[in-house]
Amino acid sequence: MNEIAVQTSSVCKGFGEGEARTEVLKEVNFEARMGELLMLVGPSGCGKTTLLSVIAGTLGVDRGEVDVFNSSLHALGKRAVTQFRAANIGFIFQQYNLIPTLDCVENVSVPLRIQGQKAAVADKKAAAMLETVGLGKRMHHRPNMLSGGQQQRVAIARALVHDPRLIICDEPTAALDSENGTKVMELLRGVAARPDRCVIVVTHDNRIFKYADRMTHMEDGRIDHTDTKENNALEHN
């Protein structure tokens, strides 16, 4: 069994005050391991995105523990969490979130520049990563000159360029057609998934379930069950 990358213990998170308060995460115990591509699935409003935000350290918890690579994320100060994210986590968003006024190389180089790397070095690494995701000829195109699939590939390059140990993907294929969705997932499987890395994908898209090593189902703010290849449950999805 691989080393644990992410573990949450009895995590609770709610929003609002008084009668309007909604408990979104209820005693969530979750784990993801190194070397696996884990999918987090469930109906809308079940708390997948909130759990993802908590794991990424972009949202605090009300109760419980969140350990990422053996660091208790929410015991760290705000600045330390920010630095931890910059060094260890790559993000792929549903809406890509590429900066429209920057070209592909500049967009991909952002995580390196946040870490303080010099522009020339960052751009060189970004260009190499764009080659890896098959966009070597689109380096100086702006996002609005690319298709949705290409934009998501740029986002994948941006998520990987600083070689993070955890990749967090929020509905990476939701805005893509079937063909592009498949390409993106194959890319994620081929480039992102490595023994020394953990990939967590939140998705609704049952077309891509086949790419998962494990699939954790959420229901009403709780982890319902986890399907694994070992128990062949993935085959039925």
Place this chain on the structure above:
Amino acid sequence: MLNLALKMLLGDKAKYIMLISGLTFAALLMTEQAAIFCGIMQWCGSTLDNVGAPIWVVDPMVEQVNDTEAMRDTDVGRVRSVEGVAWAAPLYQGNLRTHMRDGSFKFVQLIGIDATTFAGAPRDIIQGRLDDLRLPNTVILDEYGSKKLSHDPAKPIGLGETFEINDREARVVGICKTRMSFSGNPYLFTTYDQAVQYAPSTRKMLSCVLAGAAPGQDPAQVARRINQATGLKAYTKNEFFWLSIWWYIKNTGIPVAFGATVVLGFVVGLAISSQTFYSFVLENLRNLGALKAMGASDGILARMIMLQTFTVGLIGYGCGVGLATVFGLIVLKKGMPPFFLPWQLPLITLAAILFICWLAASLGIRKIRNLEPAIVFRG
């Protein structure tokens, strides 16, 4: 990250141009209107520059240089006798009407100077000779007047031409350069004796006594001594200039009118820049949230925003002050409206523009500081 911040700014051309335009407009309005105000204030004291005397002695009730009370001719001798005074000379000043040969008439600012010493004579005579002023019925006209008094401004009045003041002939023997008067009337120089002939006769005709301090004497100290010894009021040129300026500031609506326009420029610049920059931040909120999620600290994002605002601020400032300067160069050639741009003015405008930028940046930074990076996970 900072050069990416600039690319983010420059990439949104519409907002960039809007920001630059707003700040340019603000800088232009503040600098230009303040410079016109300074120009008007300079005109208020232009007689002091055109009649260059270190000490001015006037009636004690006089409040400003353009409104003097006549004194007795004997006051010249009283001033001359005060210790430390090297020389003292009479001066007449008044607004008189000239009648041209073609029947037209114009007001002039007549300056009568001492025929012996020529104390207070124009310094920059571009045609003719000062000595010719000792000839009867002669005047030296300023360059502006040579055009204004002429029927055809393309053919300015030249040497030897004549007109009438109070039915007396005045023959032009010189043309000089002067600073424009507050009233807009041309300066006309003649001797004191000739001036009192031109002017309507009153019991007392002496407007001021011009004086100079003896070598090694401080003009301010000499002026105090004149005050004590004569009961008249003596000022150094600088003191009289500021006394006059403050009189205009306190007793006219000029500062309010120009001050309101300067404030308007500031407010318009502030409103346009803050609103545009804030909407720029709002539109980029998801991207900024993504940067924050990826590990960009509040400090990095604040520096990016500061760089963006101060970049547009400095460009807008440069354009605004540049346009104000071009405006100044054009109007100075034509002589209207008044324009004076002291070095302090661009610095004050710079401070105002930087304040606007700081305020606009603060709004954006505040928004970003409160921004939850988790926003990027919400579809």
